[in-house]
Amino acid sequence: MKSIEELNxxxxxxxxxxxxNTVRIVVGMATxxxxxxxxxxxxxxxxxxxxxxxxxxxxSQTGCIGMCKYEPLVDVYVPGHExxxxxFVSPEKARRIIDEHIVGGQIAEDITVASVE
Amino acid sequence: MTHAIDKTNFCNKQTRVAxxxxxxxxxxxxxxxxxxxxxxxxxxxxxxxxxxxxxxxxLDSGLRGRGGAGFPTGRKWQLARQIVPxxxxxxxxxxxxxxxxxxxxxxxxxxxDPHALLxxxxxxxxxxxxxxxxxxxxxxxxxxxxxxxIAIRQAREYGLLGxxxxxSGFSFDIDIRLGAGAxxxxxxxxxMTSIEGHRGEPRPxxxxxxxxxxxxxxxxxxxxxxxxxxxxxxxxxxxxxxSMGTERSKGTKVFALGGKINNTGxxxxxxxxxxRTVIEDIGGGIPNGKRFKAAQTGGPSGxxxxxxxxxIPIDYDNLISIGSMMGSGGLIVMDEDNCMVDIAKFxxxxxxxxxxxxxxxxxxxxxxxLEMLTKITEGKATLxxxxxxxxxxxxxxxxxxxxxxQTAPNPVLSTLRYFxxxxxxHIVDKTCPxxxxxxxxxxxxxxxxxxxxxxARKCPVNAISGAVKQKHVIDQDKCIKCGVCxxxxxxxxxxxx
Numbered sequence: 001m002k003s004i005e006e007l008n009x010x011x012x013x014x015x016x017x018x019x020x021n022t023v024r025i026v027v028g029m030a031t032x033x034x035x036x037x038x039x040x041x042x043x044x045x046x047x048x049x050x051x052x053x054x055x056x057x058x059x060s061q062t063g064c065i066g067m068c069k070y071e072p073l074v075d076v077y078v079p080g081h082e083x084x085x086x087x088f089v090s091p092e093k094a095r096r097i098i099d100e101h102i103v104g105g106q107i108a109e110d111i112t113v114a115s116v117e
Numbered sequence: 118m119t120h121a122i123d124k125t126n127f128c129n130k131q132t133r134v135a136x137x138x139x140x141x142x143x144x145x146x147x148x149x150x151x152x153x154x155x156x157x158x159x160x161x162x163x164x165x166x167x168x169x170x171x172x173x174x175x176l177d178s179g180l181r182g183r184g185g186a187g188f189p190t191g192r193k194w195q196l197a198r199q200i201v202p203x204x205x206x207x208x209x210x211x212x213x214x215x216x217x218x219x220x221x222x223x224x225x226x227x228x229x230d231p232h233a234l235l236x237x238x239x240x241x242x243x244x245x246x247x248x249x250x251x252x253x254x255x256x257x258x259x260x261x262x263x264x265x266x267i268a269i270r271q272a273r274e275y276g277l278l279g280x281x282x283x284x285s286g287f288s289f290d291i292d293i294r295l296g297a298g299a300x301x302x303x304x305x306x307x308x309m310t311s312i313e314g315h316r317g318e319p320r321p322x323x324x325x326x327x328x329x330x331x332x333x334x335x336x337x338x339x340x341x342x343x344x345x346x347x348x349x350x351x352x353x354x355x356x357x358x359x360s361m362g363t364e365r366s367k368g369t370k371v372f373a374l375g376g377k378i379n380n381t382g383x384x385x386x387x388x389x390x391x392x393r394t395v396i397e398d399i400g401g402g403i404p405n406g407k408r409f410k411a412a413q414t415g416g417p418s419g420x421x422x423x424x425x426x427x428x429i430p431i432d433y434d435n436l437i438s439i440g441s442m443m444g445s446g447g448l449i450v451m452d453e454d455n456c457m458v459d460i461a462k463f464x465x466x467x468x469x470x471x472x473x474x475x476x477x478x479x480x481x482x483x484x485x486x487l488e489m490l491t492k493i494t495e496g497k498a499t500l501x502x503x504x505x506x507x508x509x510x511x512x513x514x515x516x517x518x519x520x521x522x523q524t525a526p527n528p529v530l531s532t533l534r535y536f537x538x539x540x541x542x543h544i545v546d547k548t549c550p551x552x553x554x555x556x557x558x559x560x561x562x563x564x565x566x567x568x569x570x571x572x573a574r575k576c577p578v579n580a581i582s583g584a585v586k587q588k589h590v591i592d593q594d595k596c597i598k599c600g601v602c603x604x605x606x607x608x609x610x611x612x613x614x
Binding site: 001002003004007010011013014015018026028030031032034060061062063064065066067068069073075082083084085107109112113114117 | 119120121122123125126127128136138139140141142143144145146148149151152154156157160164221224225228229230258260261275276277283284379380381382383384
């Protein structure tokens with residue numbers, strides 16, 4: 001990469017990917033999240049999306065989302081909708097998120113951050 | 118009600134600059150960093166600015182070191198650029214040896230946004246004229262080390278580190294050095310000695326690192342959080358940064374909120390926010406309806422902010438004026454159940470353990486100080502000891518070689534300043550008002566006792582006796598004050614005083 005144009009090209013391409021039609025499920029996986037059990041949650045989300053053949057769904061990781069006491073935290077970005085944050089997520093709850101929110105289109109209200117705030 | 122974490126009370130009162138990408142991007146994917154304007158600041162610097170202009174922007178922004186002491190970052194870079202004009206090699210170092218008990222701000226940036234650090238170090242390299250950077254990160258942060266390693270490899274692949282970056286003629290590369298767990302290596306000269314491959318011990322200053330630092334060459338050392346602000350300052354301008362904060366402390370500060378508080382976690386707030394806002398609004402107050410007693414800032418080098426200063430705007434100078442310090446950003450909240458003498462003892466035990474032993478005031482002085490504190494917590498001290506202890510504190514502060522020793526007595530001095538009455542209670546009345554110091558506690562059985570014998574069976578030293586269905590008694594000579602009886606009693610019949 002030798003020019004700002006090349007840098008901007010990567011930026012545009014990535015923005016298009018992030019803001020495109022894909023649903024993104026993002027797990028907080030800093031040390032704090034991992035210690036609280038984010039790894040099995042991440043694996044469960046991956047496994048469930050693959051099992052159901054959900055091609056338009058990407059599971060990825062991020063750093064510390066900030067609210068340690070609710071870890072593991074999972075953010076769900078559905079294009080055109082406000083982000084939804086799930087708290088105290090376990091592998092079972094992860095499968096519920098896929099089933100109810102991603103496939104069924106209904107937010108699992110009893111396990112979002114609003115349910116504990 | 119919203120389902121997004123950003124809209125909660127915890128998040129919407131924060132201003133995220135250093136943590137802007139944490140929890141948003143995938144730290145192991147350089148493209149996601151670039152999508153959030155990553156490496157644009159480096160491109161701008163290399164393509165359109167001179168090193169002097171870069172330094173001026175950082176100076177004008179008013180950014181001060183986030184590692185604790187608060188030295189102006191621009192001034193540091195300026196000195197490293199100018200002091201030895203004909204140096205053949207200079208170095209940029211990053212202090213990621215975050216060791217304060219309870220502090221994890223830097224870890225969050227390293228794990229959540231490692232490229233922000235790399236970009237800022239390259240900018241610093243351009244500003245001072247260095248081609249090599251070192252990140253000194255503690256080995257106890259394996260996830261941070263792994264993500265830094267991935268980030269460095271990705272940046273090299275893209276040519277954002279290495280030879281002739283952005284075709285500008287400027288070359289810069291970064292290597293990681295692992296710390297082996299010594300707290301003193303967070304001190305700048307000890308850190309550099311450790312990178313050089315020697316035992317991590319501080320050396321006298323002057324010469325300051327800007328003149329003779331790593332491998333004897335002019336060097337700049339900044340903290341992770343300081344670097345995390347740099348790219349944003351370059352992109353948004355120094356005026357933007359200086360518009361946040363107080364007159365002499367600009368921008369934001371990240372705090373690791375912990376202790377007796379409902380919302381533990383990382384918070385980034387503009388400088389000048391009051392402790393009340395942080396604890397009541399963002400932190401959600403103290404659990405179990407307890408009363409706020411004090412907040413500890415600055416870790417083992419800092420001090421306490423008592424309830425009377427609850428409305429003081431948090432910035433470098435205000436904290437110093439009330440006898441504490443910003444430190445790297447640990448903020449531990451304490452309620453009425455915390456004994457301040459015990460807190461001072463906890464931090465001093467830490468510094469005594471971590472003293473490198475090179476200079477006598479720190480090595481021996483702090484140990485003597487700890488012995489005196491221990492005497493107080495055991496009810497064996499006199500008021501004369503208290504005066505002696507205070508004198509020793511000042512002696513250690515004035516005569517220690519490095520920051521570790523110079524600040525080690527701070528927790529003692531600060532608790533003495535605001536909670537002298539608690540020290541007096543321990544010494545004169547032989548009681549611990551918060552019922553923490555074991556040697557001064559007495560466990561007794563009240564008339565609530567039903568004679569169930571559970572406590573007598575649980576007691577590890579057989580100090581409890583009594584017949585079934587009759588009130589039991591604790592033999593005070595045998596009792597080791599472990600509290601097992603109190604925890605096991607189903608009738609709340611055991612009293613601790």
